[in-house]
Amino acid sequence: xxxxxxxxxxxxxxxxxxxxxxxxxxxxxxxxxxxxxxxxxxxxxxxxxxxxxxxxxxxxxxxxxxxxxxxxxxxxxxxxxxxxxxxxxxxxxxxxxxxxxxxxxxxxxxxxxxxxxxxxxxxxxxxxxxxxxxxxxxxxxxxxxxxxxxxxxxxxxxxxxxxxxxxxxxxxxxxxxxxxxxxxxxxxxxxxxxxxxxxxxxxxxxxxxxxxxxxxxxxxxxxxxxxxxxxxxxxxxxxxxxxxxxxxxxxxxxxxxxxxxxxxxxxxxxxxxxxxxxxxxxxxxxxxxxxxxxxxxxxxxxxxxxxxxxxxxxxxxxxxxxxxxxxxxxxxxxxxxxxxxxxxxxxxxxxxxxxxxxxxxxxxxxxxxxxxxxxxxxxxxxxxxxxxxxxxxxxxxxxxxxxxxxxxxxxxxxxxxxxxxxxxxxxxxxxxxxxxxxxxxxxxxxxxxxxxxxxxxxxxxxxxxxxxxxxxxxxxxxxxxxxxxxxxxxxxxxxxxxxxxxxxxxxxxxxxxxxxxxxxxxxxxxxxxxxxxxxxxxxxxxxxxxxxxxxxxxxxxxxxxxxxxxxxxxxxxxxxxxxxxxxxxxxxxxxxxxxxxxxxx
Amino acid sequence: xxxxxxxxxxxxxxxxxxxxxxxxxxxxxxxxxxxxxxxxxxxxxxxxxxxxxxxxxxxxxxxxxxxxxxxxxxxxxxxxxxxxxxxxxxxxxxxxxxxxxxxxxxxxxxxxxxxxxxxxxxxxxxxxxxxxxxxxxxxxxxxxxxxxxxxxxxxxxxxxxxxxxxxxxxxxxxxxxxxxxxxxxxxxxxxxxxxxxxxxxxxxxxxxxxxxxxxxxxxxxxxxxxxxxxxxxxxxxxxxxxxxxx
Numbered sequence: 001x002x003x004x005x006x007x008x009x010x011x012x013x014x015x016x017x018x019x020x021x022x023x024x025x026x027x028x029x030x031x032x033x034x035x036x037x038x039x040x041x042x043x044x045x046x047x048x049x050x051x052x053x054x055x056x057x058x059x060x061x062x063x064x065x066x067x068x069x070x071x072x073x074x075x076x077x078x079x080x081x082x083x084x085x086x087x088x089x090x091x092x093x094x095x096x097x098x099x100x101x102x103x104x105x106x107x108x109x110x111x112x113x114x115x116x117x118x119x120x121x122x123x124x125x126x127x128x129x130x131x132x133x134x135x136x137x138x139x140x141x142x143x144x145x146x147x148x149x150x151x152x153x154x155x156x157x158x159x160x161x162x163x164x165x166x167x168x169x170x171x172x173x174x175x176x177x178x179x180x181x182x183x184x185x186x187x188x189x190x191x192x193x194x195x196x197x198x199x200x201x202x203x204x205x206x207x208x209x210x211x212x213x214x215x216x217x218x219x220x221x222x223x224x225x226x227x228x229x230x231x232x233x234x235x236x237x238x239x240x241x242x243x244x245x246x247x248x249x250x251x252x253x254x255x256x257x258x259x260x261x262x263x264x265x266x267x268x269x270x271x272x273x274x275x276x277x278x279x280x281x282x283x284x285x286x287x288x289x290x291x292x293x294x295x296x297x298x299x300x301x302x303x304x305x306x307x308x309x310x311x312x313x314x315x316x317x318x319x320x321x322x323x324x325x326x327x328x329x330x331x332x333x334x335x336x337x338x339x340x341x342x343x344x345x346x347x348x349x350x351x352x353x354x355x356x357x358x359x360x361x362x363x364x365x366x367x368x369x370x371x372x373x374x375x376x377x378x379x380x381x382x383x384x385x386x387x388x389x390x391x392x393x394x395x396x397x398x399x400x401x402x403x404x405x406x407x408x409x410x411x412x413x414x415x416x417x418x419x420x421x422x423x424x425x426x427x428x429x430x431x432x433x434x435x436x437x438x439x440x441x442x443x444x445x446x447x448x449x450x451x452x453x454x455x456x457x458x459x460x461x462x463x464x465x466x467x468x469x470x471x472x473x474x475x476x477x478x479x480x481x482x483x484x485x486x487x488x489x490x491x492x493x494x495x496x497x498x499x500x501x502x503x504x505x506x507x508x509x510x511x512x513x514x515x516x517x518x519x520x521x522x523x524x525x526x527x528x529x530x531x532x533x534x535x536x537x538x539x540x541x542x543x544x545x546x547x548x549x550x551x552x553x554x555x556x557x558x559x560x561x562x563x564x565x566x567x568x569x570x571x572x573x574x575x576x577x578x579x580x581x582x583x584x585x586x587x588x589x590x591x592x593x594x595x596x597x598x599x600x601x
Numbered sequence: 602x603x604x605x606x607x608x609x610x611x612x613x614x615x616x617x618x619x620x621x622x623x624x625x626x627x628x629x630x631x632x633x634x635x636x637x638x639x640x641x642x643x644x645x646x647x648x649x650x651x652x653x654x655x656x657x658x659x660x661x662x663x664x665x666x667x668x669x670x671x672x673x674x675x676x677x678x679x680x681x682x683x684x685x686x687x688x689x690x691x692x693x694x695x696x697x698x699x700x701x702x703x704x705x706x707x708x709x710x711x712x713x714x715x716x717x718x719x720x721x722x723x724x725x726x727x728x729x730x731x732x733x734x735x736x737x738x739x740x741x742x743x744x745x746x747x748x749x750x751x752x753x754x755x756x757x758x759x760x761x762x763x764x765x766x767x768x769x770x771x772x773x774x775x776x777x778x779x780x781x782x783x784x785x786x787x788x789x790x791x792x793x794x795x796x797x798x799x800x801x802x803x804x805x806x807x808x809x810x811x812x813x814x815x816x817x818x819x820x821x822x823x824x825x826x827x828x829x830x831x832x833x834x835x836x837x838x839x840x841x842x843x844x845x846x847x
Contacts, residue, residue, distance in 0.1 A: 051662070051664055051670075051672065052672075052716070052720075052760075054670065054671065054759070054760055055662075055664040055665070055670040055671065055672045056664075056670075057664070057665065057670075059665060059669050059670050059759075060665050060667065060669055060670070069741075071741075107738075107739070109741075110738060110739060110740055110741055111738065113741040113742065114730075114732075114736050114738055114741075114742060115729070115730060116729060116730030116790075116793070116795070116796075118749065118752045118756045118793070119741070119749075120749065121744050121745060121746045121748075121749045122746075123746065124743075125743040125744055125745045125746075125748075126741060126743070127741050151756075152753075154669075154757060157669055157757070157759070158756060161756075165728045165729040165730075166729060168724055168728065168729065169727075169729040200709055229664045229665045229666065229670065230663055230664055230665075230666055231664045265666075265667045342669075345668070346667060346668075349667075349668065349686050349688075350667070470654055470657070513657060513658075514657055514658040516621060516623070516624065516658065517623070518621055518622070518623050518624075518709065518710045519660045519709050519710040519711075519713050520658075520660070521660045521661070522657040522658060525657075
């Protein structure tokens with residue numbers, strides 16, 4: 001029953017069903033960590049990925065994975081890592097989650113190494129660790145730490161391929177190049193699978209499952225300039241919002257300081273970890289003024305804002321004074337080419353400079369969503385009861401960048417995203433495995449439940465006229481870039497919210513001209529737009545609602561952090577477009593909670 | 602070095618291989634005129650995306666657009682490469698750019714090939730660490746800097762398929778000859794000081810086809826977008842196999 005271009009409506013009565021114990025949507029780091037766990041347990045699982053797994057965006061991570069494995073420093077302590085992460089989050093990271101990640105991290109790193117991940121090495125034959133931003137010893141009192149485990153500057157590639165290989169070994173079932181469209185929810189608010197189609201044939205299916213993990217990664221493509229892959233369209237986030245589940249802290253978008261000017265592609269923070277630094281047009285190492293202690297290794301939100309301030313005050317480089325320089329040439333070709341071979345390649349390719357000889361022109365670029373689908377440490381998705389208390393959604397999990405567990409709060413530290421992926425991908429897998437052992441009962445969805453989840457696919461498939469989705473996407477990216485960038489004001493954001501709302505209306509009326517079934521990428525792009533719109537609107541409304549400056553969310557009209565009112569998560573529902581608040585967790589199990597302090601670097 | 606400097610290109614004549622096996626009997630080339638901003642040196646992927654704006658029905662894979670995910674292996678003016686990191690200044694000849702799918706694999710649609718054969722060969726070499734030593738899972742398996750350096754030039758493969766689909770030996774025997782990508786991967790694990798399955802791996806490679814169909818043509822080396830050298834890795838495997846046979 002292919003989508004044959006004649007505008008036939010799909011419905012539950014004829015839709016083929018494939019049944020699994022668990023499905024994982026997304027084949028990046030967190031998805032493949034979860035699938036590995038499930039494959040080993042012998043469960044009937046499938047990874048549903050719109051690209052072949054090694055094409056996932058985890059592959060682009062460069063600098064490393066931060067974890068207190070005591071290689072560079074035998075006295076390093078996961079509690080120091082925890083402190084840095086809490087401080088980095090500007091105190092709205094959940095401390096139970098951060099504690100879990102920092103404490104469980106080393107075991108996960110060694111598991112990956114044992115799987116074959118080709119980490120760089122120290123003289124003693126241990127895993128090499130480098131300095132990254134916002135890292136300290138002794139709870140911020142002992143100076144810069146070196147805590148980021150690295151495979152040269154290709155850590156994400158090494159990690160993703162190692163995980164793919166481990167999954168090949170474990171016999172994981174991949175539904176590779178399948179696109180998941182929407183969640184199927186039964187009348188008891190349980191998630192019982194997804195509607196998806198095989199991209200090659202266009203054949204749609206109901207993938208029925210007792211546990212569904214959304215591991216769909218980021219959505220940086222809501223912005224015009226981003227480090228993110230073209231596939232980062234927030235698909236799981238859009239699916240969750242459309243199914244009536246909330247997202248958390250969506251106003252918190254990280255702009256990475258060192259995007260290559262004019263392209264958006266990143267060069268790693270590891271450049272500065274290896275001794276590189278930023279200069280303005282006068283050749284001044286300006287970070288010394290903004291962060292006298294950590295300088296270029298202050299946390300990313302601080303560095304990005306400082307760079308924009310330099311540019312706005314007329315000290316930018318180049319004919320348009322619209323970027324600054326990242327200097328590495330003083331390190332010499334030996335260090336630059338050996339430790340940063342990928343950066344060398346990217347700089348030559350996209351900036352036409354060899355970083356061992358010339359500085360790289362850089363400008364902050366949208367990089368990472370700290371917000372996402374709220375979960376607990378087991379990856380279980382959380383919604384909110386009307387009285388504001390948490391409600392666990394049966395059958396639905398989220399992990400990685402799509403999720404908000406929340407270990408990053410208002411600002412993520414470099415190297416913590418890969419750690420987040422593997423720790424919480426694994427914990428979701430573990431929880432599903434345990435739940436299965438104790439027995440999961442789910443109600444069958446009604447035909448109406450399935451039909452409801454088919455509505456978007458049907459709408460796109462039968463569209464006879466309407467908006468050009470490529471144009472709507474471009475307008476959306478421009479709107480987000482203009483109105484929800486590094487510095488925000490109410491005026492800009494209210495204007496942006498109106499524009500996004502108009503674009504949402506347009507997105508409800510998009511036209512897919514090519515209805516062919518065979519590897520129709522236009523159909524995929526049309527459906528991706530619906531997800532981008534959901535993420536963008538959640539970002540826009542949440543950003544305007546948070547009336548303070550914290551972490552990556554910096555408002556000129558509310559320049560200060562407001563702990564009295566906003567030491568909270570924001571929670572946003574798409575159907576009501578309302579933002580509510582959720583308590584931040586200050587109850588770690590083994591240490592005293594870290595209380596908010598003034599955040600300086 | 603460059604065939605043509607970026608500033609000379611204004612309107613590019615782009616020719617794209619089109620084929621939908623469900624609708625068309627034969628593939629054909631479709632021409633587009635693409636306006637290129639004079640001062641910009643776009644990548645091949647950029648112009649493909651511009652063409653797709655003119656005709657949304659063109660299908661091609663893409664993801665990272667920075668040369669690390671391996672999605673957009675293409676045959677660009679006759680040479681395999683990644684669309685996203687091949688600048689027009691390198692690829693365009695006489696203001697013409699012709700883009701075809703990677704050769705030798707079945708075409709699913711337009712520029713999208715069926716990678717199954719390629720991935721199957723990859724899986725055959727057991728592309729994962731095997732170790733019979735009891736591993737203490739509470740720490741890393743020790744490896745010296747020198748031992749780790751042996752993996753440089755091997756582990757960076759992005760599985761784009763440019764090499765294997767440029768290899769005449771792979772075209773002739775795609776089911777029996779493993780191809781440069783899979784063999785590079787095989788050697789990546791043979792060369793890993795932590796792997797203890799060298800003997801098992803070599804035994805599996807010892808027939809007349811798996812490795813020995815490589816005749817050192819070195820197309821793989823000339824097209825690898827990551828600058829890797831599969832021929833060298835294959836040479837190392839051959840040496841080990843010969844030594845083992847003596």
